[in-house]
Amino acid sequence: MLTIGTLAKRTGTKVQTIRYYEQIGLLPEPGRTEGGQRRYGDSDLDRLAFIRHARQLGFTLEAIRELLDLSDNPDRSCADVDRIAHRQLKEVEVRITRLDALRKELKRMLGECSRDTVADCRVLEVLRDHAACLTDHGQGV
Amino acid sequence: MLTIGTLAKRTGTKVQTIRYYEQIGLLPEPGRTEGGQRRYGDSDLDRLAFIRHARQLGFTLEAIRELLDLSDNPDRSCADVDRIAHRQLKEVEVRITRLDALRKELKRMLGECSRDTVADCRVLEVLRDHAACLTDHGQGV
DNA sequence: CTTGAACCTCTACCTACTGTAGCTTGTAAG
């Protein structure tokens, strides 16, 4: 039986985060001591490790919830699992594409600045006028 | 004189977002009609366009606040402006590096899956155990 | 003068946590 602090250390999670996962139903309510403190078993450790690892790979908590549900049906086809992972891959690729456009534009405007006064700063000029941009950075980041 | 709706349309911003920027002090409080409706001038249009463009390039609102302050002192050296832009470039590069590691790992685990049952799904196996990862995806995304 | 789109304020909500205040429990040493 593990205390919440031990579970936190073993999984590299903050104690509050564990309680938060319980609150949103991502971790089951654990047993309690007489005094009301949480006590965890190995299955909780596995589940939390899964969640943290999936988070590190960028999955949202909603996606993780789906993955955990699917993981409970070992006999089913893994098509849904792969679909979720594929969607995640696509999202990552989209973000990379967008960030790469930003990187290019930032590099370019920094390269063009002659490091003189604010009045002549090329960086500010570009920020003032998207027409001075070569990149098409649609919405958000 | 522009209404908030017109200003929103001209800059591709939501009306609520404009009021939000005012609330956090990023846009000055505009004049009002007798009835209390906001009316904007061209300087507001320029300032908001600047903010939105900088946001599209990934600058935080705090960075934008600094840039706007600097922009008000045309005679000063632009070193600070360039430092902010440079910091932004670095952050973008870090994020790209991290996302690229995620992309590789997601691609790899999807490539290794034999698309059979959930019990054998390689994607889930990797998620369960970071040792099965080739990538070192430290903290967060 | 009437209608209705656009405006107003205020509040709550989103993700994925993190931090704080004020109190209680568990455990090890003396």
Added chain:
DNA sequence: CTTACAAGCTACAGTAGGTAGAGGTTCAAG
């Protein structure tokens, strides 16, 4: 057995950067 204190508990607030809705008012065209 008592005491000290780390670690636990709940509840609430806050982060970035907005977005959505309720319920009420104003502006401008017809």
